[in-house]
Amino acid sequence: MRAADLVQFAWRVVGGYRTRTALILLAMGIGVAAVIAVSSIGEGARLYIVNQFGSLGTHLVIVLPGRSETAGAMPGVLIGRTPRDLTIEDALALKRSAAVRRLAPLIVGAGDIRAGALSREAPVLGSTAALMDIRHMTLSQGGFLPEGDPRLSQPVCVVGAKLATELFGTRPALGEWLRIGDWRFRIVGVLAAQGQSLGFNTDEIVIVPLAAAQALFDTESLFRILVEAKSREDISVAKADVEEILRERHEGKRDVTVITQDAVLATFDRILRALTLAVGGLAAISLAVAGILIMNVMLIAVTQRRSEIGLLRALGATGQQIRLAFFTEAVLLALGGAGCGLAVGKLGQLAIAQLYPNIPFTPPWWALVAAPTTAIVTSVVFSVLPARRAARLDPVQALSKR
Amino acid sequence: MIRLQGIERVFRVGEEAVHALRGVDLEIEAGEYLSIMGPSGSGKSTLLNIIGLLDRPSAGRYALDARDVTGLSDDDQARVRREKIGFVFQFFHLVPRLTAAQNVELPMMLAGIAPAERAKRLAQLLGDYGLSDRAGHRPDQLSGGQCQRVAIARAMAMQPSVLLADEPTGNLDRHTGQDVMAVLEAVHHAGGTLLVVTHDPEIGARAHRRLRMVDGAIAADERS
Numbered sequence: 001m002r003a004a005d006l007v008q009f010a011w012r013v014v015g016g017y018r019t020r021t022a023l024i025l026l027a028m029g030i031g032v033a034a035v036i037a038v039s040s041i042g043e044g045a046r047l048y049i050v051n052q053f054g055s056l057g058t059h060l061v062i063v064l065p066g067r068s069e070t071a072g073a074m075p076g077v078l079i080g081r082t083p084r085d086l087t088i089e090d091a092l093a094l095k096r097s098a099a100v101r102r103l104a105p106l107i108v109g110a111g112d113i114r115a116g117a118l119s120r121e122a123p124v125l126g127s128t129a130a131l132m133d134i135r136h137m138t139l140s141q142g143g144f145l146p147e148g149d150p151r152l153s154q155p156v157c158v159v160g161a162k163l164a165t166e167l168f169g170t171r172p173a174l175g176e177w178l179r180i181g182d183w184r185f186r187i188v189g190v191l192a193a194q195g196q197s198l199g200f201n202t203d204e205i206v207i208v209p210l211a212a213a214q215a216l217f218d219t220e221s222l223f224r225i226l227v228e229a230k231s232r233e234d235i236s237v238a239k240a241d242v243e244e245i246l247r248e249r250h251e252g253k254r255d256v257t258v259i260t261q262d263a264v265l266a267t268f269d270r271i272l273r274a275l276t277l278a279v280g281g282l283a284a285i286s287l288a289v290a291g292i293l294i295m296n297v298m299l300i301a302v303t304q305r306r307s308e309i310g311l312l313r314a315l316g317a318t319g320q321q322i323r324l325a326f327f328t329e330a331v332l333l334a335l336g337g338a339g340c341g342l343a344v345g346k347l348g349q350l351a352i353a354q355l356y357p358n359i360p361f362t363p364p365w366w367a368l369v370a371a372p373t374t375a376i377v378t379s380v381v382f383s384v385l386p387a388r389r390a391a392r393l394d395p396v397q398a399l400s401k402r
Numbered sequence: 403m404i405r406l407q408g409i410e411r412v413f414r415v416g417e418e419a420v421h422a423l424r425g426v427d428l429e430i431e432a433g434e435y436l437s438i439m440g441p442s443g444s445g446k447s448t449l450l451n452i453i454g455l456l457d458r459p460s461a462g463r464y465a466l467d468a469r470d471v472t473g474l475s476d477d478d479q480a481r482v483r484r485e486k487i488g489f490v491f492q493f494f495h496l497v498p499r500l501t502a503a504q505n506v507e508l509p510m511m512l513a514g515i516a517p518a519e520r521a522k523r524l525a526q527l528l529g530d531y532g533l534s535d536r537a538g539h540r541p542d543q544l545s546g547g548q549c550q551r552v553a554i555a556r557a558m559a560m561q562p563s564v565l566l567a568d569e570p571t572g573n574l575d576r577h578t579g580q581d582v583m584a585v586l587e588a589v590h591h592a593g594g595t596l597l598v599v600t601h602d603p604e605i606g607a608r609a610h611r612r613l614r615m616v617d618g619a620i621a622a623d624e625r626s
Contacts, residue, residue: 005511016499311495314456315509316484316560318477395456399495 001321010328014336017301021333024290024297028337028375029344031287035371036345036363038283041352042276044361046269051360053265059101060134060261061238063094063225063246067255084255085221086246088150088210093249094227097241099234104131105150106224107213113206114179115167122163123205124180126213134228137202142174142189145209153211157185161193162203180206181216235260280367284374290337291378294330298386302326302393309390310398319391326390330383331376338372345371403563403595404430404453409462411448411618422448423459424618430597432563435590437609438599445618446599447568453597454487454566455479467563484513488557490586492569494549496541502552503528503537509559523559531555531585547578554585564595571605583608 014021065086091105107126112119131137132144144158157178164173164187178185185208194202214220229238239258246256302309309322317325345363353361411423422445430436438446451457452464455471464472471482496505506527510520528534531551541549550570557565567586571579583598583605590596600606614622 001512001514005514009511012499012504307493307495308497311491311497312508312512313480314454314483314489314495315512315556316480316487317512318480320477321512396451399456399491 001317001324006324006328007332009325010332013325013329014332020297020301021336024294024333025337025340027290027293028287028334028379029340031283031290032338032341032371032375033345033348034283034286035280035374036342036367037348037352039276039280039367040345040349040361040363042272042279043364043367044352044356044359046272046276047360047362048358049268049272050265053261053268058136058261059229059232059235059238061227061229061235061242062259062261063227063242064257064259065221065223065255067257084250084253086225086256087220087222090246090249091222091225092150093245094225094242096245097238099229099238099241101228101230102130102134103225103227104128104134105210105222106131106226107210107217107219108223109213109217111180111206111216113163113167115176118167120163120166122160124213124216125205125207126210126216127207128210130228131207131226134226135202138192138194139189140192141172142187144189145207146188150210152209153215154209155183155185155212156188156209157212158189158191158207159187160191160201160203160205162201163206164190178206180208183212183216185212232262235262276364280370284371287371287374288378290375291382294333294379295382295386298326298330298383299389301329302386302390305390306393306398309393310395313393313395314399322391322393323387326387327380327383330379330387334376334379337379338375341375342368342372403432403467404428405463405465406453407463409449409452409459409464411445411452411457412460421618423452426462426618426620428613428620430595432595433590433593434611435587435596435609436598436611436613437606438597438613438615439601439603439606440613440615440621444615446615448618449615450566450568450597450599453564454489455483456489484509484560486562486564488560488562488565490550490553490557490565490567490570492572494541494546494553494573496549496552496556498541501538501540502533502544502548505541505552506533506556506559509556513560527555527559545578546574547581550574550578550582551585554582554589558589562594564597565589567596567598569600570598571600571602579605 063086065084088105091103094100094103104127109124110121111124113122127145128150129145129147139158140161145156146154159173159178167173167178168176173187173190176187178187191202208216227238227242229235239260242258243254243256247254250256312322349361349363406426406428409423409426410421413420413422426449438449440446448457452459459472462472463470466482466486471479474482497508500508503524507520507524510523528537531554533548533551533555536544536548541552544552565586570586571582574582586596586598587608598605598609606612610626612624613620
């Protein structure tokens with residue numbers, strides 16, 4: 001029997017029993033679509049987190065004052081005061097490391113911002129000119145903080161897009177003066193609107209020179225030092241260098257915490273990937289169920305088509321040909337089901353993407369391969385038994401009933 | 403061309419052994435027209451099934467065209483069946499979802515004949531059996547007589563040397579039955595061997611050689 005004829009024969013069976021075919025396609029399709037939809041939600045969440053971290057900056061090493069003895073918690077966040085503060089000198093010393101491209105010390109506080117009669121509370125960041133490049137900030141107007149010695153203060157500031165509109169309306173904010181506490185700053189730049197980034201909205205902040213922030217908040221200690229390594233490979237070198245330099249400067253005490261963006265990212269990545277796999281695996285169970293359904297339907301088909309099988313034997317079909325005919329039928333059904341599932345899954349994914357445009361829902365490649373493959377493999381495996389039963393049917397008995 | 407020697411067929415029904423055939427010896431020459439008659443359970447159909455290689459004898463030897471086919475594997479028997487034997491059944495056994503033409507084409511498809519050759523033979527067969535205008539109809543759109551014509555055309559598709567008919571008129575009215583017999587006899591006139599199992603004495607009497615079976619053995623073998 002020619003392969004084309006075999007497929008045609010099976011195709012006529014599939015087309016001959018429409019309801020049955022439709023039901024199997026439905027079951028298979030739901031299984032495949034579920035795997036694809038569920039895994040693209042998981043993958044979407046993963047990519048969302050990865051992108052969020054990416055927007056913080058690349059090749060980032062973050063230095064926090066204080067050291068937590070217990071793993072897991074973010075030290076320095078919970079502990080306000082630490083035995084030894086990070087200082088500007090500490091930050092400048094880090095430039096000795098060959099793996100460090102640039103760094104930005106950071107002081108964060110809340111300030112009372114006034115412009116004319118308007119006033120509001122806003123986060124105030126003290127930093128240096130390098131911050132803009134490290135955090136990938138973009139300006140809509142003017143320039144950023146001036147380059148130069150971070151120990152020298154200048155009365156200038158850069159404001160977030162939303163804050164500028166709130167304080168000045170449609171008037172140009174550039175060149176205007178702000179009061180933060182008792183200090184006056186001239187606006188030299190306005191940030192472009194960027195929106196939320198890991199819970200920190202850069203649209204509502206004011207950035208002032210580091211020394212100005214120190215004076216403003218009356219503190220010497222830094223909140224963070226953001227260090228950018230020269231390349232991805234240099235991140236671990238930079239981390240080791242930073243730890244070593246600060247240990248030397250702090251009389252041999254390891255009293256800072258150095259985290260790399262990569263490490264945090266990798267953890268999130270692992271957790272979310274495992275989650276996606278687990279949920280996708282659960283959805284894949286429905287594929288196994290669909291496979292069993294195919295087996296049941298094929299077993300019923302063997303009983304229903306007893307006389308047809310007997311006839312085929314009488315016409316000279318070998319057992320192998322009967323087996324192949326049933327096998328091909330199951331594979332056609334599985335292929336159709338997988339095709340439907342892929343289409344429905346894709347539509348579902350597009351629908352979810354319409355609802356949540358911020359999250360990049362996309363089915364991971366392994367789901368696109370695994371879902372249809374599982375569908376086809378299960379139906380092939382589960383059609384072995386019915387096909388063998390059909391081939392073993394005694395032709396005389398099969399023909400004896402009408 | 404068909405030579406049966408000491409054919410036995412024993413079925414097990416529970417503890418009991420039922421002898422469907424007891425020591426049947428039979429020789430049939432090429433081109434013979436033979437009817438097998440006898441009461442229900444006398445073994446006529448079993449004999450036909452053994453000749454058609456659908457069933458295996460419990461003992462005895464069967465030679466077809468001077469070749470011993472008793473011990474062939476299932477697949478080899480299937481090939482012999484495909485090349486040399488045509489079946490016609492009481493209940494037609496057409497595949498309901500296939501058209502008349504597709505039903506006739508089925509054995510050629512199983513034999514792996516090229517589509518072009520198949521189309522040629524199919525047109526010839528449909529013409530020969532007066533089915534050209536019914537080619538695209540499915541069995542439920544055909545009369546009983548037409549269904550049996552399709553079945554005969556299908557049985558003849560591989561140009562077998564032996565045509566086996568098990569109660570071919572059993573499910574047809576008298577007039578249509580005679581019509582179908584004429585079609586079968588045309589195969590015999592063209593030189594084919596024709597075996598007809600029947601209950602109907604009138605149908606049986608048309609054959610040139612008439613076997614009568616009782617209790618799994620040949621009780622009478624008449625020629626005219």
